[in-house]
Amino acid sequence: MWRRLIYHPEVNYALRQTLVLCLPVAVGLMLGSLQNGLLFSLVPACCNIAGLDTPHKRFFRRLIIGGSLFALSSLIMQLLLLYTSVPLPVILLAMALLLGVTAEISALHARLLPASLIAAIFTLSMAGNMPIWKPMLLYVCGTIWYGGFNWFWYWLWREQPLRESLSLLYRQLADYCEAKYGLLTQHTDPEKALPPLLARQQKAVDLITVCYQQLHMLAANQQNGYKRLLRVFQIALDLQEHISVSLHQPEEVQKLVEQSHAEAVIRWNAQTIAARLRVLADDILYHRYPRRFVMDKQIEALEKIARQHPDNPVGQFCHYHFSRIARVLRTQRPLYVRDLMEDRQRRLPLWDALKSYLSFKSAALRNSARLGVMLTIASLLGASLHLPKPYWILMTVMFVTQNGYGATRVRILHRSAGTMAGLAIAGFTLHFHFPQYIALTAMLIITLVSYLFIRKSYGWATIGFTVTAVYTLQLITLSAEQYIVPRLIDTLLGCLIAFGGMVWLWPQWQSGLLRQNAHDALENDQNAIRLILSSNPEPTPLAYQRMKVNQAHNALFNSLNQAMLEPGFNSHYLEDMKLWVTHSQFIVEHINAMTTLAREHNMLTPDLAQRYLQACEIALQRCQQRLEYDGAGETKNATILDAEALPTGPLSTMEQHLQRVLGHLNILHTISSVAWRQRPHHGIWLNRRLGRP
Known part of the structure; x- marks a missing residue:
């Protein structure tokens, strides 16, 4: 039972994120400085967006780069606001264009752009209320805490991120195998039958790509602790290779089904394989050794059909591939040992990336310019509404803006609906004036539950995060009720700006x-x-x-x-x-x-x-x-x-x-x-x- 709890991907992720957020608050409460503890818990939001919790062979170097960029963004924001007459829209546009070069280096470095901008926006809310060095120290210490905690967490569960991806891959292969061969005679019309199968196949390929990236980021082929998982991944490559093949002769399939009970036998083989793959997925995730497996009866029945109908290629085709899948599952070894070739992901040194970035054809320049213009519009809108610090509108723009039109639209809907529901719940509960210890305990529980849902339903998680944000304001300012309606308006305005930016500002339409x-x-x-x-x-x-x-x-x-x-x-x-x-x-x-x-x-x-x-x-x-x-x-x-x-x-x-x-x-x-x-x-x-x- 404890294995299923502690190794479950959602539970493990929620525990890690909740602890890294709430432990600084607990320490601040014990030291009598709850406000600083609550401010300290803002830094993990920047680190999450920057991907600094990604297991990597250069883990600490990425932490140093991320923490330095956060502190530098904070310093630039404060100096330009306090000691120059440069307007906020110009500052945000310039920072977005300067930091956009990170996207030319690699896809992982590209995540530093939104994270650094969010650090600057958080600083905007603190500028003038504390010394210049304090927000910078907050980001540096917060990044060190975040990196140290995550390093310790991954040391305790060293292989767990890769195990989660491999487990998902085996489950997806099981679903694909069952769907492809479970209803054989219904696949005669490719225009209707193929799209659902194609979607499952692409999910499997996506997960294989994720596993490839994780293996290369970890340099797993150089570490003895990952040898078994490397073998598990190579087995998955063999399985995907044999499950996704196609003879594509619907007329021959129909003829064989009419002449024999081949459909039931093929379905029997596919369901046996799918069931075994789901068991292996659990074994991988929960650190169990696989039990013995045989499917000789199923293969013999398929071989008999192939012998009885030698002129029909379908039986021989299915027997060939299913027998090899059965051998892989029985021996738990790949059909052949392959050297995983080196990752070919594009990585440019800073100088070369800068030269590529200064071209008008650069997608990174277009994306950073789009983001900068959206932040400029948001800050101008805040000024027209007489908001001295429109940080909530700016943060909403950053949180809902995604790479594509479809993803941004979904995030906007979830963010706006979740914020409205969260503000309504928070406004209702604030009237009860709960004691501080009850409020902090409720915030802890809500944070844990929200992180349990965030990867599957961003909208439900947003409700919880909105409630905790309002109560954070209440504990810091003691007047959170006056922020509820303005924050709702700011959220809706930020969502509208983000949507307009994705539609009208240099859209990169997938069509x-x-x-x-x-x-x-x-x-x-x-x-x-x-x-x-x-x-x-x-x-x-x-x-x-x-x-x-x-x-x-x-x-x-x-x-x-x-x-x-x-x-x-x-x-x-x-x-x-x-x-x-x-x-x-x-x-x-x-x-x-x-x-x-x-x-x-x-x-x-x-x-x-x-x-x-x-x-x-x-x-x-x-x-x-x-x-x-x-x-x-x-x-x-x-x-x-x-x-x-x-x-x-x-x-x-x-x-x-x-x-x-x-x-x-x-x-x-x-x-x-x-x-x-x-x-x-x-x-x-x-x-x-x-x-x-």
């Missing part, structure tokens, strides 16, 4: 990125096919390229999902691109299957491999050219090669996959030609050629 993401997906497909059809494909580069194919398609799928939610774009074009993504997913699944065949040296003759490679490259390049050039284009299926170039008659499994890849590429070319005429005719779409980053 405008669909062409580039589709082009990148085809590029990765081409590299994977080259490796598969090479004379001697090596397992490690092959496995890494397979994951790059999945991740590139994942980026395309995610951008399509976000584009479907964006306003003002041509729905006909997005529907065409949805069909494009569907056929792209089939190609990815065929590449997954061919990767396993190439690794097991199920190869073609050199001449035949060269002919297939030439055919695939011509087809891929035709699709890329149709995406890249604003021309008339062909709408019919062009002949890829001469009729005699590719073999006919009985085909090997590898050839069957390659033939189907060529068929999907022809369909992609046709869809691209049709979709281009449906494209929007404004913004980025006015470019005649595909923009290169």
Whole structure:
């Protein structure tokens, strides 16, 4: 029972966040300085947004950088406000543009921009009420406390963050396997059946990417304590590879189901695998050794069907992949040992990042300028409302602004609704004038419960955080009731500014990125096919390229999902691109299957491999050219090669996959030609050629 409690991801996270916030308050209460303890608890909010609690091989260096930026932002804000006549809007815009260079260094460094701005906004509320050195000391000491506590916490549960990600990955693979093979005959219409399966597949790829990042950030391959988890991750890669493959012959599936009880047998195998994966997910999370597992009866039943119907490829296909999944789950060892290749995430030194940042094509410059203009508008609005320090409006803008339109819209709805409900509850309870110890105990419980819900429901968590914020003001000023209505108005104004900024200030619409993401997906497909059809494909580069194919398609799928939610774009074009993504997913699944065949040296003759490679490259390049050039284009299926170039008659499994890849590429070319005429005719779409980053 205690394992399920202490190792549960939400409970473990809530305990850590609650303790790091509330222990300084408790110490301040014991020392008779509750106000300083409450102010000290503001610093973890900046550290959370900066990602300083991310386990990393450079953990302490990131703490030093983060704490220094917080203190520097505080110093700049106070000096410019107290000793110069520079207006607040100019200060905020300049700070946003200066700190925006962090986003050019890496994605993790980019989180320092909003965190440093929030530190400056917190300082704005304290400026003039205390000496200049006090907020700076508060940020430095608060960052040291936050980093020291989290280091100790991760030392106690060293592997827990990676275990949580791996556990989620195994659960997602279980759901995907069960959904894909549980209702086999209902998957004959890809336009209806594939999107839900595609969403599950992309979640699995997202989690694999997260695990990759965590392993490289921790340098886990150099630490003995992570050896078992490295093996667990490699097992997950094998499982994803075999679960996500596709033969895609619905007519053959239907024929086999009519001739035998194959559907029940395949469902039996899939449910057995899914149940085992969920058990393994719990074993990983709760530090248990897995028990013995066999599924010989299920595999034998599948093998019997494959023998009884030798002319139908579906039974042999399912037996091949399910038997390998069963072997992995039985032995708890990967099918082959691969060296996890080094993370290719872009990291630039400061000088190179600065040069890249000073270009008008820089996405980091655009994002920081957008944020700076929104803060400028918020501060001007505060001045027009005669607010000497409009810090609540500014903080609302910072907290609700996310990377994309869809995420910002959801955060705004949750923030505004949660704040209204929280202020109503706080205003009602303030009339009872609870003693201080009751108020502090209630704040502790509310904080713990809010952190239990924050990762699944930001709105419910906002209610709790709003109540604790009001009571913090009450304990500091003894007059929180007068702040309730102004804070509600400030929150709504901040949400409106953030929404307007995401819609009108240099929006980076995901529908405008669909062409580039589709082009990148085809590029990765081409590299994977080259490796598969090479004379001697090596397992490690092959496995890494397979994951790059999945991740590139994942980026395309995610951008399509976000584009479907964006306003003002041509729905006909997005529907065409949805069909494009569907056929792209089939190609990815065929590449997954061919990767396993190439690794097991199920190869073609050199001449035949060269002919297939030439055919695939011509087809891929035709699709890329149709995406890249604003021309008339062909709408019919062009002949890829001469009729005699590719073999006919009985085909090997590898050839069957390659033939189907060529068929999907022809369909992609046709869809691209049709979709281009449906494209929007404004913004980025006015470019005649595909923009290169």
